[in-house]
Amino acid sequence: MHVARAVVAAASYAYRLASLKVEADLDLPDLSPWDGPSAAVPDIVIRLDEVPTQLQGADCIEAIFQTRGRDEYLLTLPGTGRVLVRRGREIAIEPERDADPINMRALLIGPIQAVLWHQRGLLPLQASTVVIGGRAVALAGPPAAGKSAFAAVLAQAGHEILADDLCVIEADGSSGSAIVLPGVTQLRLWRDTLDQLGIAAKGLRAALSGKEKFLVDCWVGCREKRPLAAVFALARQSNVALTVQRLSGMAAMNTLREVVHMRRAASALGCDGDIAAGLTRLSRAAVPVWRLSLPDDPACLPEAMGKILRAVE
Amino acid sequence: MRSGKIWWLASYPKSGNTWLRAWLWTLVSDKPVELEALSRFTGNAASRWQFDRALGIPSAALSYDQECNLRPAAFEVLATETRPPAFFKVHDAYHLTPEGKALFPRAATAGAVYVVRDPRAVAVSLSHHMAEPLDQSIAFMEDHNAALARSTRVLSDDLRQRLLRWSEHVESWLGAPFAVHLVRYEDMQADPHAACAAVAAFLGLPCDSATIAAAVEAASFSRLQAQERASGFTEKPRHAAAFFREGRADGWRQVLTPKQVARIVAAHGAMMQRCNYDLSLTPRVAGRAAACQPNAAFSTGPRQSASQRQAPRRARTTPGRARRRRPKQE
Numbered sequence: 216m217h218v219a220r221a222v223v224a225a226a227s228y229a230y231r232l233a234s235l236k237v238e239a240d241l242d243l244p245d246l247s248p249w250d251g252p253s254a255a256v257p258d259i260v261i262r263l264d265e266v267p268t269q270l271q272g273a274d275c276i277e278a279i280f281q282t283r284g285r286d287e288y289l290l291t292l293p294g295t296g297r298v299l300v301r302r303g304r305e306i307a308i309e310p311e312r313d314a315d316p317i318n319m320r321a322l323l324i325g326p327i328q329a330v331l332w333h334q335r336g337l338l339p340l341q342a343s344t345v346v347i348g349g350r351a352v353a354l355a356g357p358p359a360a361g362k363s364a365f366a367a368v369l370a371q372a373g374h375e376i377l378a379d380d381l382c383v384i385e386a387d388g389s390s391g392s393a394i395v396l397p398g399v400t401q402l403r404l405w406r407d408t409l410d411q412l413g414i415a416a417k418g419l420r421a422a423l424s425g426k427e428k429f430l431v432d433c434w435v436g437c438r439e440k441r442p443l444a445a446v447f448a449l450a451r452q453s454n455v456a457l458t459v460q461r462l463s464g465m466a467a468m469n470t471l472r473e474v475v476h477m478r479r480a481a482s483a484l485g486c487d488g489d490i491a492a493g494l495t496r497l498s499r500a501a502v503p504v505w506r507l508s509l510p511d512d513p514a515c516l517p518e519a520m521g522k523i524l525r526a527v528e
Numbered sequence: 529m530r531s532g533k534i535w536w537l538a539s540y541p542k543s544g545n546t547w548l549r550a551w552l553w554t555l556v557s558d559k560p561v562e563l564e565a566l567s568r569f570t571g572n573a574a575s576r577w578q579f580d581r582a583l584g585i586p587s588a589a590l591s592y593d594q595e596c597n598l599r600p601a602a603f604e605v606l607a608t609e610t611r612p613p614a615f616f617k618v619h620d621a622y623h624l625t626p627e628g629k630a631l632f633p634r635a636a637t638a639g640a641v642y643v644v645r646d647p648r649a650v651a652v653s654l655s656h657h658m659a660e661p662l663d664q665s666i667a668f669m670e671d672h673n674a675a676l677a678r679s680t681r682v683l684s685d686d687l688r689q690r691l692l693r694w695s696e697h698v699e700s701w702l703g704a705p706f707a708v709h710l711v712r713y714e715d716m717q718a719d720p721h722a723a724c725a726a727v728a729a730f731l732g733l734p735c736d737s738a739t740i741a742a743a744v745e746a747a748s749f750s751r752l753q754a755q756e757r758a759s760g761f762t763e764k765p766r767h768a769a770a771f772f773r774e775g776r777a778d779g780w781r782q783v784l785t786p787k788q789v790a791r792i793v794a795a796h797g798a799m800m801q802r803c804n805y806d807l808s809l810t811p812r813v814a815g816r817a818a819a820c821q822p823n824a825a826f827s828t829g830p831r832q833s834a835s836q837r838q839a840p841r842r843a844r845t846t847p848g849r850a851r852r853r854r855p856k857q858e
Contacts, residue, residue, distance in 0.1 A: 278601040279583050290585070293597050293627055318591050325589040341586070357577055358588035359683040406681035424591050427680045479584030 232328075233383065233396035233440075235259055241308070241316070244420065245324045245399050245430060247438070259304050259331065261323070266297040266309035275483040282483040288330050295319060298327055303334030315424040324399055325380060329476035332383050333486045338493030339476040342382035342446065343402070344395055346375040346437050347527055350444035351395035353382045355474040360449040361509065361516075364408040368516045369523075370434035371412065376400045377437045381476060384443060386496050393443040393500045400436025403428055411513045445503045445527050448474060453511040459522045460506045467504035468494055533638035534607050535731060537570060538618040540669075540697045541676065542653035543645035544713040545617055550747035551724050552615060555733045560746050563755040570615040571606065573632075574677065574686040582606050588683055593626045595687055600625060600633045607636035613731070614638075619676055620689040622700040634706055641727055642701045645713035646805050647694045647796050648780040648789060666788060669694040670795045695799035712803065720744040781812040 229249035230237040236249050238257035249255075270289045273281040281289045288300040295318055296310035306327060310319055332339040342355035343366035354362045363379055370376050378398025387394050406427035409416050419429035447459070448470045462470055471494050475481065481490060497504075505526055509519060537552075539545040550561045553569050571578060579595070580586050582605040587595050607614065618640075623631055632640075647669060655665040668674050676689040691697055701708055709730040716723045721737075724744050728735035745751075784792075793800065793807050800807060 277584060278605050279585065279598065292590075292594060295594060315591070318594065321589045326585050358580065358586050359576060359685050405683060407679075408682075423589075425593070425680065426591065428683075477584065477586075479581070483584075 229253075229257070231438075232259065233398065237261065241320075243320060243323065245320065245401055247400075247436075259306070261306045261308065264307040264309065266299045266307050268297070270299075277479070277483065280480060280483070282480070285334060285485050288334070288480060288484060290322075290327070292322070295322070298322065300327060300330050300334065303331050303336075306331070317421055317424050321423050326477055326480075328381060328398075330480050330484070332381075333477065333481040333484060333489070336486075336489055337396075338384045338490060338497075340382040340384065340446070340471070341380065341474045341476045343379050344377040344382045344398075344441075345369045346377055346441055347444065347524065349441070350527070351377050351382075351441035352444050352523065352527055353395070353446045354449060355382070355446050355471075356449035356451070357474070360451050361513075362449060363402045363404055364411075364513065365449065365516055365519070367402050367404060367408065367412055367431070367434070368520055370402070372520060375435045375437040376402065377441055379403060384493065384497070386493070387442075391496065391500055393497050393502050394440050395443050396440055397436075397438050400434075401430045401432040402434070404431050405429075408513070443497070443500075443502050445505060446471065446474075446497075447505045447507045447523060447526075449507050449509060451509045451511055455508050455510050457510060457515050457519055457522070458508045459519075459526055460508070461526075462504045462506055468498060470504055470506065471497065534571075534603065534610070534614045534616050534636050535638050536573070536618045536632060536640035537615055537643075538620075538622075538640050538701050539643040540645070540650060540691065540694055541619050542650050542657055544643045544716055545619070547713075547716060547747065547749065547752070548641065548643055548711070548727070549615070549617060550752060551727065551743045552613075552731070552733070554743035554746040555724075555728055555739065556613060558739075558742075561752065561755070563752060570617050571610060572686070573603070573616045573618040573620065574689045576683075576685055576687055578602070578606065579687060582609070587687065592688055596631070597625045597627050597629070599631055599687070600629050600636075603636040604633055613733075619691065621692040621697045622704045623690055623692065630705075632704070637706045639707035639709070639730070640701060640704060641709045641711060641730065642698075643711050643713055643716075644698055644803050646778075646780070647800065648784060648792050648809075649713070649778070650694065651788070651792060652780045652783050662784070662788060666791055669792070672696065693795070695796040698799050698803065710803075778809070781809065784811050786811055 228239045228242055230239065230243055230246035231249050231251070232246055235258035236251060236255050237246060237259045239261035240263045241261065267289070268291070270281045270283045270287055273283050275282040279291055286302045290298045294311060295314045296308065299307040306323070308319065310316070329339045340353060340355050341357065342353035343362040344351050344353045345366050354365050356362055366376060366379065377395055377400070379400065379402045381398050383396040383398060385394050385396060403422045406416055409429065409431070414431065414433070416427070416429055419431060422428040422430050472490070475490055481487070507519060507522070509515060537545060537548055546566070549566055549570050553561050553566060576587050579599065579602045582602040583598060590598070620631060625631055651662060651665045651669060654668070655662045658665065670693055672693050674691045674693070676691065677684040677686040678688055692700060702710065709727060711723055711727055721740055721744055725735045725740045728740060789811060797807055
């Protein structure tokens with residue numbers, strides 16, 4: 216086994232993810248350093264360790280992942296390595312020998328983090344979230360919808376970033392309202408977006424190998440939970456007009472279901488009931504869901520921002 | 529029709545793939561073609577959304593090599609989860625992934641229909657589609673590293689698709705280790721009934737004369753073009769004037785210069801001969817210089833008058849004399 220034992224012994228990092236303490240064997244510069252009591256027991260532990268090729272007693276075996284009950288999720292990516300997530304609090308990583316650590320970090324910060332939240336019973340959406348008027352506004356959509364780019368435009372206009380690409384929602388026990396946890400506040404932006412925003416790529420850290428995607432940390436991030444004011448589902452398409460349309464009933468519910476992060480994995484983990492309950496809570500909390508149709512033209516984003524600001528006023 | 533397997537509808541870009549899919553729409557549904565729904569009627573082998581859904585992981589978090597290595601696994605999932613008939617449009621060449629697996633695994637495959645088109649016509653159509661000079665399209669077709677969705681600067685809706693050179697693309701599919709039905713675009717035009725019937729028979733679809741006639745009529749080029757004019761087509765690039773532009777087999781003879789034709793034949797002549805394309809055909813009218821302009825959006829320029837068409841052939845290759853018209857922006 217070629218796991219970097221020396222690294223395990225030599226390095227240990229502590230980070231904050233929402234209110235949780237993360238202890239890791241590897242550097243995760245996407246996360247904020249831990250600023251709580253140094254003696255605090257970690258809530259999440261990320262270890263470089265041996266990871267089995269199969270889950271013993273797996274009850275779901277898919278093309279690249281396996282699950283056992285709700286507690287174990289094993290991801291195998293040829294050329295990258297294996298990751299085992301347990302009980303929403305332990306992540307074991309066994310990278311392949313020549314794997315680029317950047318790609319493993321991207322997996323941890325995106326898909327693996329989403330699995331972790333599912334195991335913890337919260338609702339993660341594919342959405343970048345900004346703070347408008349003290350409340351969270353989620354910009355949701357599939358990859359390539361332009362979530363982070365739109366968040367950057369709002370950040371440039373002075374709105375704090377609450378989380379990029381992953382919007383984790385919990386229910387407020389007393390009021391039943393939907394609360395968004397603070398997440399990774401660095402935006403992952405493509406080179407074209409940087410050029411459009413007038414940001415130089417030089418000196419920025421790469422977010423993936425072989426792709427001109429960078430981590431950008433030049434705006435103000437919010438470290439506090441915020442009540443969810445609205446979800447805008449971005450629908451980018453060529454030859455459409457810029458429109459914003461309020462959805463209701465099943466249309467709203469189905470739109471939200473489409474943007475649940477790592478839904479296939481969550482389903483295999485038996486989280487469908489939690490997801491349905493989470494979506495129902497959003498509906499009961501009367502969180503407005505809007506469909507924002509965007510033409511495939513970045514020049515429309517300032518006008519789209521105006522529509523969002525008017526909608527959440 | 530075998531269930532649980534995919535029929536690949538493969539072609540180099542701008543070679544008649546959409547036309548083929550329109551035929552199949554009518555053959556399967558017995559309804560008139562709805563252009564807007566056509567993109568959903570067949571799967572798209574390069575769809576990022578489909579890949580993410582099949583594997584349960586967002587490809588946006590993966591490198592290109594990771595994406596490519598995982599595509600065969602995604603196809604195996606799609607083969608079992610797509611309701612028959614599982615037709616998937618493909619522009620990739622049939623090639624191996626970085627880790628050496630076949631991109632289109634046999635286990636997921638029922639067979640393939642491969643549409644080939646005269647590369648001289650492909651070059652013209654491609655330059656309109658990409659709104660780029662003809663010479664650039666011709667060079668693209670000669671590039672072993674050519675790919676669609678190849679930008680590293682932005683996340684596109686489609687995954688990167690390796691095309692290889694035009695002739696390598698054709699060869700790759702004709703050598704694929706499963707049943708491949710070859711159909712020539714030119715035969716689809718010259719005798720659509722026969723071409724459509726042969727495709728239908730290969731795929732195990734109804735191929736009686738009345739059904740084939742209805743499919744050919746419903747998916748005629750003029751009908752598709754009219755639908756696009758009336759309500760648009762999502763597969764048209766933003767910078768292209770139209771997806772269904774001319775639909776002629778030999779339109780290239782009015783557009784390409786002798787030099788451009790010679791270059792295409794030199795690069796792809798062997799495969800052209802194998803596909804029964806007449807290498808001796810020459811341009812009818814001397815080439816339009818606009819096509820040679822570097823960095824110019826492609827245009828064929830205004831239509832030639834009868835007197836111009838009858839004028840002695842003389843290549844106009846001086847860029848400064850070119851008459852250019854930018855593609856219509858929508």
